[in-house]
Amino acid sequence: MQIEIDGLTKAYDGTQALAPAQLTVPSGVLMALLGPSGSGKTTLLRLIAGLETPSAGRLFFDGAEATGLSVQARRSGFVFQNYALFRHMNVARNVGYGLAARPRRDRPSRAEIAARVDSLLTLVRLDGFAERFPDQLSGGQRQRVAFARALAIEPRLLLLDEPFGALDAAVRRELRTGLRRIHDETGLTTIFVTHDQQEAMEVADQVAVMSTGRIEQVGRPEDLRNHPRTPFVRSFLAAG
Ligand SMILES: Nc1ncnc2c1ncn2[C@@H]1O[C@H](COP(=O)(O)OP(=O)(O)OP(=O)(O)O)[C@@H](O)[C@H]1O
Ligand SMILES: [Mg+2]
Structure with missing residues (x-):
């Protein structure tokens, strides 16, 4: 399923957590949202899941407007930052x-x-x-x-917020490979949030780099590395 984000915006009384965002996630793609703490990654993911109401903007699933759909009607599978099993x-x-x-x-x-x-x-x-x-x-x-x-x-799409956050490096690597394999076996359009550049670059087909509530650049890992388009992307990738 293709996901299209057209100007989705989120403000919490005064603070802009997400500036108007433009993003298309083609069907079957594994996309990473990469950025430092507070850059709006979770906010964007929760807007797609329907767990937050946008201040403005629209969302489309396979061309059909999904902005007003309930969480259930969106049928997304999600794993959140502090996932909890029963x-x-x-x-x-x-x-x-x-x-x-x-x-x-x-x-x-x-x-x-x-x-x-x-x-x-x-x-x-x-x-x-x-x-x-x-x-x-x-x-x-x-x-x-x-x-x-x-x-x-x-689910029609899979949304993962720092799915490997609390785990040690070896387990993270193993789960990374697992995520890629499961994605390839299910063919589900998947968006996963990470602040770990290596994780994003190794696993994702496309990476959206975020900073202070903005999507700075979207592209394949090699495109971002070879052609960073903003000073932030250049320095963020160089630092990782
Ligand atoms: N419920 C809320 N009320 C007020 N401000 C919020 C709320 N949720 C998030 N914010 C603010 O919005 C901004 C983006 O937060 P968000 O959780 O999307 O960041 P993030 O990129 O997921 O960060 P992290 O990597 O730390 O999880 C932050 O400045 C945060 O303080
Ligand atoms: Mg977060």
């Missing part, structure tokens, strides 16, 4: 939660949910972990459960 539920119930919580008429049968959970656990390489509880998992395993949970509802 501690009292085992892995299988965590992953199947979004399906089991649907109103009866839309809810798949118990067997269908179990089959979907199984295939998602295989996708994130957690076969055999269905019965474990979150506190019996490593940080990286928990993060993969959060991925699987986001994918369970058959």
